[in-house]
Amino acid sequence: MTKLKIEDFLLQNYSEQTVKSYMFAINHFLVMNPKAKRYKYRNIVEYMEEIGKQQTNAKYRVVILSAIKKYYDFLIMSGYREDHPCRKLNIKVNSNQAVQVQDLFSSEELQLLMTRENRYENLDTRNSVLLNLLIYQGLTSDEIIRLNVQDIDLDAGTIYIKASSNLNNRRLQLLAKQILLFSKYINEVRPRMLRSATDKLIITKLGKSIAVNSIHAMIEPLKPLFPDKNLNPKTIRMSVICNWLNEEKLALEHVQELAGHKWPGTTEKYFKADSLQQRELINRFFPL
Template sequence: MKTKQPTLSEFLHQWLAPQSVQNYLYTIENFLKLHPKAKRYMYKDMVNYLAAVRVMYPNIQTTIRILSAIKKYYDFLVWTGQRTDHPCQTLTVKTGSNHSIQLQDLFTSIELEMLMQRENRYRHLENRNKVLLSLLIYQGLTSDEIIRLDVDNIDLDNATVLVKGSNKLHRRTLFLQAKQIQLLSKYIHHTRPEMLRSKTSKLIITKLGHPITVDSINAMVEPLAALFPDRNLNPRSIRMSVIANWMNEKKLPLEQVQELAGHKWPSTTEKYRKMDNLKQRELINSYFPL
């Protein structure tokens, strides 16, 4: 005698409290009503659907609840043998303050260029500061990456800088801009030797001749914030702006931006993509038809 297959409701009752079952069923029924072919959805379909949910419901907790319910639906399909794979098992919704990039608070390429115009009353520091700022606004390096740069990481002949990897970011070789070559050549061959007070291989040093620290970089950038009193200018927001500009101003492919930024995951880079209102409407209409 053939065993009767459990219903979705019966399956959910094995795992959830009664009230949660009702909430999950409501969400799943709405999902299936809007997406009658959802039984055959693949990972890419679910990624696009989740993106539409994020646009439709800005509250992160709503997105988490919807994804949790839909995951249980696909758990049910796998458990009952209707599918052999789970299209959204590995999908997650990142929570916390950094789950989205506030692109409107960042800086354009033209605004970042303004930082290079600042003059310094100390002759040596002006050259050093421009070198440091150029690595922030052209290569989008983090403060930690800058303090770990050695002189031999700069290849003036090939116009490249070798950026060391870390547990958060990939090692990478980035091209220098033409305007940086002269700055770096002057700094490495003239300014830095005159500033040096102790033996070190580190590229960027302080006015006292010692390797620069992250705090010193923050202190150097801080006075520049007066240029943009309504926004938060710091090394981190500069890097974020550079990445956003690669993506949205220069229209570089996501894979290239990921490589330039040293991101380990494409999803980290994707957060910097600006979606215009038309694309938002198209995405919502595709997955939430009226």
Template sequence: MKTSFIEYIKRRSLTPRTISSFDRVIVIFLKWLEKEQMKVEQVSYRDILSFMKSCQKQVSQRTVQLYLNVIRHYYDHLIEENKIEINPVAGIKVQGVKRKALYHIFEPHELHAIYNSYQDETLKGKRNKIMLSLLVYQGVKTEELIKLEVQDVKLREGKIEIPGGAKSERRLLQLESHQVLEFYDYINNTRKEIMTNSGQKTDKLFVSIEGGDSLDSCMHRLMFWVRRKNKLVVNAKQLRASVIVKWLKMYNLRKVQYLAGHRYISSTESYQQSEMQGLTEEVNKFHPLG
């Protein structure tokens, strides 16, 4: 049964290191069941709590939480195999463990709607909409937007090259077909007019407009406008997470690592793990450990 579980998690394109850690946790759990003279299929909600309490004597709260997540996937596998009907781990969490905030992950059509909702035909509005398009379609970080130069846009190829940074790698990303036309208009018309009006000379793709319009403050105002239109939007990181989760459903882990600009595969895996646990769900009301 453990062997079939390993095959199950291998299908999710996890790294060998992660698969090995899953394997170790399941071995610990199965040994505990053997000691308690219980079968995997007979384990109840209360039995899981007993297992967690026994683990707390040896490992940290965070490690117990990690054990719990692996065992939850193990029982999801058993449900898929029609061995059981209910996951006994569902709804349990170790208290006192800080979690990354879970927020709504937008589906592709929702991201497209966010983009289409931004309507502003001023020079500033046209520039901002181009910036928003890179957030919702390419998952670009806000600090990467500021670094972009005109030469990074490859209109003939329909691609854009995103510069690397302290925590990200350079990558070449495909533009949506409508983005190619919009970038062409922005570079050849909107941007030139902004630069003429302000007297600027720069290779930067996105240029400031006179009157205290720094790109940093511009991004704050842009996200404020987006949040007013869609109450589910929290910040730009949420939009990036939505794009990465979309990619994970389309490509293998290594390709998503490249597209996201992640320096380490573990960064990409964290989005995959979140997707497996259900990013789009609200934080559940977990049973506390007594």
């Protein structure tokens, strides 16, 4: 087994940056555990307990355990093992700790969601609008179903999001490439789909207001794109917020405003430690 082969396996589902982080943790694990190929559940638990004694930050322990799980996924795929010694092993993360950003989706991965086509043109356009709202504006399912046509200002290129008990109201910019799509949907497609009077922006194929479970059903066929990740409207939104902070490097207060978070601490949870920081932490507590 070579490093290149493991990398190729990981690159099938993850970005290059994510693979680099995983590979560093995997290589470190293998150097410290030369018999890891034959390890049982107990061995992995003991290793993670040792890490826990030195590193109390659950965020980094989750990164290390995630990498170890990928190593055993690779062994099974390669025929070296038939069982996975730690698939069900998890690290408890308190709600006030950081979001596990390594399990989210990069901007490139989110773009793959836009490649799916529907055989019905009206639904294809509607689904594109819905996906746009998820992957570019980072809206929640509840916010999407509460949108009215009047909330979209095509002339100004903005969308108004109403406040809820958990999130602030906000006015977000539409991307230039969204204007034409939204205009087509609002002025051409949506009127053809309507069956009864409603101001709701997103409607079903039967012309009625859409429900949250319908949004989840629309995402369901896209899950095979990421078999090792949990794809749903919530993780899409979380990924968008994470990418605003870590890929686009937007200011914390700006991301807080875009996401509608009431408190900056909620937004801070999405900060991702870069690869260098992860390596420094691992080397500090487990030097080779």
